[in-house]
Structures are given as structure tokens and as C-alpha cells.
Amino acid sequence: MSLMSFITPSLVNSAVQSITPILLAALAGTLCGRVGVFNMAMEGQLLVGAFAAVVGSYATGSALGGVLFAIVFTVLFSLILAYGATVFKGDAVVICIGMNLLASGLTAYLLRQMFGVSGTFSDPAIVGLSKIRIDAINTIPWIGWIFSRQTVITWLAWILTAAVTIMMFRTPVGLRMRGVGEDASAAGTMGVDVLRYRVLTVLFAGGLTGLGGAQLSLGTVSIFSEDMSAGRGWIAVVAVMLGRNHPLWAALACVLFGVADALSVRLQSQGLPNQLTDVVPYVVTLLALALSHRKRLKRRAAETLTAHA
Amino acid sequence: MSEQSVRASRLPRIPAVPLAIGIGILIGGLLVLASGGDPVAAYRAILVGALAPSNWPNTLNWAVPLVGMTLVAALPLRGGMVNLGGDGQLVIGGLVAALAALYLPLPGPLLIAAAILCAMIASGLYASLAAWGETRFGIPMLISTLLLSYPAIGIASYLVGFPLRDLTTGLAQTRMIPEAARLPVIAGPLNIGLILMVVVAAAVVFFDRRTVAGYELRMRGQNAKFAGYGGVRLASQQVRVMFASGAIAGLVGAILVLGSLYRYQDGALLTPGYTWSGLMAALLAGGAPLGAIAAGLFFAGLQTGGFAMQRETEIPRVLTMVLQAVIILFLAIRHGVGRKSS
Numbered sequence: 001m002s003l004m005s006f007i008t009p010s011l012v013n014s015a016v017q018s019i020t021p022i023l024l025a026a027l028a029g030t031l032c033g034r035v036g037v038f039n040m041a042m043e044g045q046l047l048v049g050a051f052a053a054v055v056g057s058y059a060t061g062s063a064l065g066g067v068l069f070a071i072v073f074t075v076l077f078s079l080i081l082a083y084g085a086t087v088f089k090g091d092a093v094v095i096c097i098g099m100n101l102l103a104s105g106l107t108a109y110l111l112r113q114m115f116g117v118s119g120t121f122s123d124p125a126i127v128g129l130s131k132i133r134i135d136a137i138n139t140i141p142w143i144g145w146i147f148s149r150q151t152v153i154t155w156l157a158w159i160l161t162a163a164v165t166i167m168m169f170r171t172p173v174g175l176r177m178r179g180v181g182e183d184a185s186a187a188g189t190m191g192v193d194v195l196r197y198r199v200l201t202v203l204f205a206g207g208l209t210g211l212g213g214a215q216l217s218l219g220t221v222s223i224f225s226e227d228m229s230a231g232r233g234w235i236a237v238v239a240v241m242l243g244r245n246h247p248l249w250a251a252l253a254c255v256l257f258g259v260a261d262a263l264s265v266r267l268q269s270q271g272l273p274n275q276l277t278d279v280v281p282y283v284v285t286l287l288a289l290a291l292s293h294r295k296r297l298k299r300r301a302a303e304t305l306t307a308h309a
Numbered sequence: 310m311s312e313q314s315v316r317a318s319r320l321p322r323i324p325a326v327p328l329a330i331g332i333g334i335l336i337g338g339l340l341v342l343a344s345g346g347d348p349v350a351a352y353r354a355i356l357v358g359a360l361a362p363s364n365w366p367n368t369l370n371w372a373v374p375l376v377g378m379t380l381v382a383a384l385p386l387r388g389g390m391v392n393l394g395g396d397g398q399l400v401i402g403g404l405v406a407a408l409a410a411l412y413l414p415l416p417g418p419l420l421i422a423a424a425i426l427c428a429m430i431a432s433g434l435y436a437s438l439a440a441w442g443e444t445r446f447g448i449p450m451l452i453s454t455l456l457l458s459y460p461a462i463g464i465a466s467y468l469v470g471f472p473l474r475d476l477t478t479g480l481a482q483t484r485m486i487p488e489a490a491r492l493p494v495i496a497g498p499l500n501i502g503l504i505l506m507v508v509v510a511a512a513v514v515f516f517d518r519r520t521v522a523g524y525e526l527r528m529r530g531q532n533a534k535f536a537g538y539g540g541v542r543l544a545s546q547q548v549r550v551m552f553a554s555g556a557i558a559g560l561v562g563a564i565l566v567l568g569s570l571y572r573y574q575d576g577a578l579l580t581p582g583y584t585w586s587g588l589m590a591a592l593l594a595g596g597a598p599l600g601a602i603a604a605g606l607f608f609a610g611l612q613t614g615g616f617a618m619q620r621e622t623e624i625p626r627v628l629t630m631v632l633q634a635v636i637i638l639f640l641a642i643r644h645g646v647g648r649k650s651s
Contacts (some may be wrong), residue, residue, distance in 0.1 A: 040451075084642035092640060093391065093451065094592055098638035101585055105630030106340075113344035234455055241452065258312040275470055279463035286448075286456050293447040 007144035011262050015145060017220055019258035020154045021046055021229075023175030024212030025236035026243070026250040027164055028205035034168065035201045036181040037085050041078075041096035042209050043233025050105040051075040054126055054224040055114070063218055065126045067153070070214035071207045076105070078206025086198045100102040100233075108226050120225040122163075128222035129153060129215070153215040160208065165247045177201060181245075209233075231282065238285050240262015242292050251290065260284035326593065327641060333636035337628060346624045355629070358617020359610035367616075370413030370498040370569075371581075372609035373506045378587025379605035380513050384554045386596030387517065389452050390547065397458030398436050398555045400465045402428040402562025407483050407573035408473070410490035410566075417489040421567060422539040424490060425505075427555040428563035435461065436555020437548045443546035450551075466575050481575035492568035502564035510555060515600045516544035524548060530596065557583075582630065586612070589633045593640065608633060 025042040032039035051071040080099055085092040107116070115121050129151040138148045168174040178230025179187035180197045188194050216232070217224050235257050243250030262281035338348035359368055378395055385392045409424035439457055442448040470481040492500040516523040524639040525546065537543050561583070566573055586608050594600030611633070615626030 030452065051542065060394050080638060080642070084638070088642045089595070094641040095638060097393075097588065097592070098634050098641055101589065101639060102631060102634035105627050105634055109340070109625055110626040112627070113346075118625075131518075165510055200555055231459060234452065238456070273467055273471060275467035278462045281462075282456050282459035286460075289444065289448045289453065289456075290446055 002207065007266075009142050011266055012142070013145045013149060014220075015258040015262035016150060016154060017215075019254050020151070020157045020219065021212035021216045021249055022236050022257055023157045023161065023254045024153075024208045024215070025233055026239040026254050027161055027247055028208040028212075029236055029240035030243060030245045030247045030250050031164065031168075031177075031201050031208075033240055034181045035177050035198045037081070037198055037202055038092045038204065039081060039096065039205065040093065040237045041081055041099040041103075041233075042230050042236045043231070044100035045074050045077060045206060045209035046213045046216060046229040046233045047103045047227065048077045049106055049210035049303045050228055051110065051213075051224055052210070052216035053214035053217045054121065054222075055300065056125060057126045057128075057218055057222070061125065061127060063129045066127070066218050067129075067211065067214045070210040072210075074210025074213060075196060075203050075206045078203055078209075082199045082202035082206070086195050086202075089309050104227055107224075111224065111226065116250060118226070120223055122223040126218070126222040129218045134304060150218050151215060153211055153219065156211065157215075161247055161251050164216045168247065180251075235281065235285055242288060256288060257281055325643070326378045329593075329636045329643070330641040332639045333632045336635045339455070340631065341624055341628065344624075347447045347623060350619050352624050354618040354621040355611065355614030357614075358621075359614035364613060364617070366497040366499055368610050368613040369503060372606050373502050373614050374561045374565055374581070374583045375586055375590070375601055375609045375612070376510060376605035377557055377564070378508055378583040379601045379608075380510060380556045380587075380598070381554050381561070381584075382558070382591035383586040383598055383601040384513060384526075385550055385593070386530075386591050387598070388526040388546070388550055390550065391534060392436065392439075392454050392554050393588070394436060394439060394454030394555075395452065395558050395587065396579055397454075397461030398432040398558035398586060399562045399578050400458075400462050402432040402446060402463045402559030402574045403566045403570075403578045404468065404562075405431040405559070406563035406566045407486060410486035417620065420487075420490045424567060425560060425563045428559040430559070432559025432562065433552040433554075433556035436558065437552040440548040442552035444547055448480070450547075456560050462579070465573075468577050469573055475572070482577075483573045484565065485572050490516065490567060491571060492564065498569070500564075500568040500604050502568040505560065505564060509560065510602050513557075514602075517598045518607060522546075522549075537557045549604045581612075586630075591635055611613040 002289065025046055028045070029039050029042060035045040035287055052073035053066040053070035055066075057063055057066030059065065059069075074134055077099070080102075081092070081095055084090040084095045111282075115123075131149045131151055132155065134144075134148040138144045168177065173188050176192045177197060179190065180192060184194045187197075213229070216228060236254070239250045239253035239257065242253040264277040267280065268274050268277040334352065338352070339549035341348040378399070379457055381395050381398070382392060406424045406428040409427040410420060413420060413422055413423055429612050435457065436454070439448075439450045439454040442453050443450040453539060466481065469483055471481050475482055476482045487552045492502055495503065517527070525536060528539065529541060529543065529546065555623050562578060565578055570577055587605060589602045590608050593604040608629075611629045612626070615629035618624055618628070619626040
């Protein structure tokens with residue numbers, strides 16, 4: 001079987017779709033990492049976003065309503081990390097573990113109490129995101145499949161990736177953010193309100209992840225399933241690590257996972273059992289981590305002496 | 310990032326835990342109220358369900374795996390390390406125990422011992438893989454333990470779904486294990502697993518308080534660099550601790566398979582969520598073994614009570630998971646559970 005028949009345009013299209021939530025979550029993670037707040041609650045944040053999006057879409061009858069719900073409620077949910085890890089000086093790792101479990105429990109509880117179902121909630125009243133058709137390129141092979149027929153959130157995710165990169169490295173706000181992360185006391189001496197930068201960044205990142213959650217539940221499907229984030233938030237954490245808090249490198253890592261994900265879908269359609277193909281993205285993630293850290297081994301001695309404590 | 314660790318050596322001040330539980334109950338009650346339920350009835354049902362003498366065996370039966378998974382989390386936490394891979398280790402232990410029980414040609418008690426031993430070794434090795442990855446390649450264990458769970462669960466699920474499937478039933482599960490391999494019953498739902506778990510819990514407490522290795526682990530939790538300068542070989546310690554942690558998870562899996570399920574069933578070990586409840590119990594006590602065991606018993610009571618609540622009031626028992634998370638979050642935020650000592 002040739003490679004070209006293995007990689008089909010629709011496969012690439014679905015890969016691009018599946019990258020979106022991970023990309024937004026990874027973007028959120030890099031932002032938090034840059035201001036010195038370790039965020040590994042994206043798994044829970046995506047779940048809250050996905051649930052709020054379905055509730056919003058169901059209640060308002062519009063996909064936009066769903067997206068707004070997702071952003072608002074994920075930002076509210078992120079208040080826990082934003083204040084807990086900064087103002088209250090709690091341990092970010094413990095807070096994030098708690099948030100992930102809270103998201104899982106709370107969405108399952110509300111699913112039962114609000115809609116009277118457990119497992120999966122689907123209803124014709126949930127309006128999904130429509131795909132943007134670009135007529136000019138729609139019929140061009142490949143390009144039409146990749147760039148047309150994507151949701152507005154997918155477009156936003158890539159635009160935001162560029163915007164965040166520019167903001168981070170080319171604007172005074174970005175400079176201050178990086179300063180807060182690299183040396184908080186020095187930044188404070190220079191007159192930057194460290195706590196305010198941290199809180200606002202974590203909340204903004206929460207909004208990004210909420211958007212990712214909306215793509216998850218309203219993008220390809222219009223349903224909510226318990227724990228439907230299914231490890232995507234954790235993959236985003238790895239993308240942040242691989243990208244060393246740089247949005248573009250993190251985005252590249254997300255593309256790698258998207259390809260792995262698409263590959264697993266494709267292998268499944270070749271007749272391999274889904275229990276095995278589902279594993280592919282996580283194995284690729286682990287391998288990528290192992291490889292990237294192998295290269296860093298030489299610098300490791302220096303690294304452990306400085307930086308993180 | 311490899312130094313991302315939870316320094317959980319300091320116990321939370323005494324009033325912190327009751328206060329957190331109070332806040333958890335309050336927030337949970339408000340949630341019940343907001344969703345149109347009666348919080349008083351809900352909590353009464355939980356209390357009666359957990360504490361009525363006739364329900365003690367159920368609570369204890371739930372406590373065995375939960376306290377086990379609490380120890381799985383508490384042991385590394387004592388040294389400032391986090392094992393998020395309990396699910397994968399649990400599944401490997403359960404599957405290996407079932408396969409050993411099905412295929413090893415050994416007589417009764419020996420078969421049980423061999424199955425448990427195989428399960429503990431397999432899970433221990435899998436857990437120490439993450440530790441090795443961190444010490445050898447610098448892959449943060451915090452994330453690698455979690456990621457390693459996915460292939461373990463997926464492959465186990467494939468094995469019982471296809472090559473090892475019991476074709477006489479419609480479910481993804483292995484054949485029933487022979488009578489000889491089943492853990493002897495003490496009374497009702499309770500089996501020898503309870504005694505095994507008490508022994509392991511006592512061993513962990515003894516290790517923590519009375520052995521050099523236990524002291525070294527606590528020292529690492531207080532200050533890893535200091536422990537290193539003091540002569541603790543950090544890398545090998547990390548691998549050993551993770552092996553022990555994984556082995557306990559393997560034991561839990563074996564107890565569940567040999568003691569109550571009598572076969573490996575896809576998903577059956579994971580749906581009760583022992584791993585995460587155990588992790589939260591361990592965090593509640595800051596990794597201290599005795600406190601963690603107490604917290605594990607408390608959460609076990611909460612969950613058996615949750616079943617009673619769901620039966621009596623139709624309030625979903627997943628509420629108990631929300632309660633656990635709120636308690637941990639409150640503690641982490643208000644009193645800095647595991648706050649870094651720097």
C-alpha cells in the first residue's frame with residue numbers, strides 16, 4: 001500500500017480538527033508556564049469547557065451561546081488555580097490534581113442532575129459549530145480539504161497561536177510576562193504587578209482552554225460524554241514541556257500528536273482493534289518526550305543546578 | 310520541570326483537615342440544594358450507609374482497595390514524588406494475577422501466592438520504568454507515570470477483548486479462575502485480602518518510622534538536595550520506591566481479581582476510581598502513612614455511604630467525588646498542603 005493512499009485528504013482534515021483542542025490547551029499551558037504558574041489542569045478545564053458548551057448550546061439554541069458559556073465557565077473554574085497558586089501560595093501540582101478530579105466529578109454530577117442521563121448526552125437541541133466553507137478553494141484537492149470545512153474555533157486556534165507568539169516576544173506586555181516568569185522579584189522591583197500578571201494570565205489561559213473544550217463537544221460531534229477530554233489535556237501538558245513554553249514549538253508538538261491521532265484512526269479503519277490503535281498517540285507522546293530529553297542530557301548537569309526548585 | 314515535585318513532608322496543622330471537610334460538606338450541600346435535592350437527607354443517607362453496623366463489611370470491603378491505592382500514592386509522596394500511574398499499575402496487577410491463576414500449574418495456596426507475587430512484580434517493574442525514565446533520561450515522572458497508564462490499559466483491554474477472551478460470555482473478560490486460586494473468604498464480602506492489606510499497611514508504617522530507608526525517604530521529601538549530599542543515592546532510591554509503590558498497586562489488582570471478581574474484566578478495576586480517591590487521601594495526609602490510611606478509610610466510608618445515598622435519595626453518588634476534590638482543593642489553597650518549603 002502506497003503512502004498516498006494511506007494518507008487521504010479527509011484524514012488530514014480530521015487531524016486538523018483533532019489538533020484544535022490540544023493546541024488551545026497547549027497555548028494556555030505555555031502562557032501559564034511563562035508567568036511561572038505550572039498548569040496541568042487542562043484536562044479538567046477542557047472537560048468543563050466541553051460541558052458548558054453543550055449546556056449553553058442546548059439552552060440558547062445557538063452554537064455561539066455554547067462557545068460563550070464554555071469560555072465564561074472555564075474562566076470561572078480557572079479562578080481556583082489563578083488565585084490558589086498565586087495569592088494563596090498553594091502547590092500548583094496539588095491544586096491541578098484537585099481541579100481535574102473536581103471537573104470530572106462535577107460534570108458527571110451535573111449531567112445526571114440537569115439532563116437525567118449518565119454516560120453520554122446527545123439531543124437534537126444541541127447546535128454544533130458549523131464548518132466554514134471557502135468556496136474559492138473548496139474544490140481544490142487537498143487544500144480544499146485542509147483549509148475549508150473547518151470550524152471557526154480551528155481557525156481561531158491558529159490565529160491565536162500566532163497572536164500569542166507575537167504578544168509574548170514583541171510587545172511590552174509579553175516582555176513583562178516573561179520577566180514575571182523568569183525572575184518574579186526582579187520584575188516586581190521594576191514595577192510589574194507580579195500577582196496581577198499571574199492571575200490574569202491564568203484566567204486568559206482558562207478562556208483559551210474553554211474554547212478548546214467547545215471544539216471538543218460542538219466541533220466534530222454535538223454531544224457530551226463523561227471524561228470526554230480523554231487525556232487530551234495531558235497531551236497538551238507534554239506539548240508545553242516539549243515546546244519549553246514556546247507557543248510555536250508547542251504547536252509543532254501538537255501537530256505531531258494530531259498526526260499520531262489521525263494515524264490511529266486510519267489504522268483502526270484498516271481493521272486493527274481500537275483498543276490498540278487508541279494507544280498510538282500516547283506512545284508517540286512518550287517517545288517524543290524520551291527523545292527530546294535524551295538530547296538535553298548533556299546540558300542536564302547545568303540545568304539541575306539552576307532554574308526550577 | 311523534572312524537579313516539579315510535591316514536598317509533602319509537613320503535616321497540615323491539626324484544625325486544617327476538619328475545617329476542609331466542613332467546607333467540603335458545605336459546598337457539596339449547596340450543590341445538592343442548587344440541583345433541587347435535600348442536603349440533610351443526602352448526608353444522613355451517607356452517614357447511615359457508611360456507619361450502620363450492618364454496612365461495615367461493605368465499607369471495609371471498599372476500604373481494602375482504596376487504602377491500598379492510598380499507600381500507592383503516599384509512599385512516593387513521602388519522598389516528594391508523585392505517582393499518577395496507579396490505574397495502569399492496577400490493571401497490570403489484575404491481569405497478571407488472573408493469567409497466573411489460569412495458566413500456572415500449581416496447587417491451591419501456592420497458586421494464590423504465585424499469582425499475587427507475579428502481579429506485584431509486574432506492576433512494580435512497570436512503575437519503576439517511569440522512575441528509570443526520569444533518572445536516566447530526565448523525563449518528568451509526574452507526566453510519564455500518567456502517560457504510561459494509557460498503553461497498559463489499552464493493551465490489557467485488547468488482550469481480554471480478543472486473544473484471551475472468554476468466548477462463552479458476551480463481555481470482554483477472561484475465563485473464571487479456578488476455585489483453588491480464589492482468596493479464602495472470612496465473612497460475607499470480606500476475604501483474606503483484608504488481612505493482606507492490613508499487613509502491607511503495617512509494613513509501610515514500620516518502614517516509614519523504624520527503618521533507615523524510611524528515614525532517607527522522608528529526608529528526600531523535606532529536601533532532596535540535602536538528602537543527596539547526605540549520602541542518599543537518589544536515583545536508585547527513586548526506582549526502588551516506585552517499584553514498591555507499583556507492587557502495592559499490583560497487590561490491589563490481584564486482591565480484586567482473586568478475591569471478588571474471580572476473573573479479569575475489562576474496565577472493572579478502573580470504574581470505581583480507587584486510584585484517584587487514593588491519591589486524594591494520600592494528599593489529605595501529606596503522604597504520612599498513618600494519616601493517609603485514616604483518610605483512605607474516611608473516603609471509603611464516604612463512597613459506601615454514596616451508594617446508600619443514591620439508593621435512598623436518587624442523588625448521584627458521584628457527589629462524593631466532588632466532596633473529595635473540594636476537600637483537597639481547600640486544603641491545598643488555604644493551608645498549602647505540600648507547599649514548597651523554599
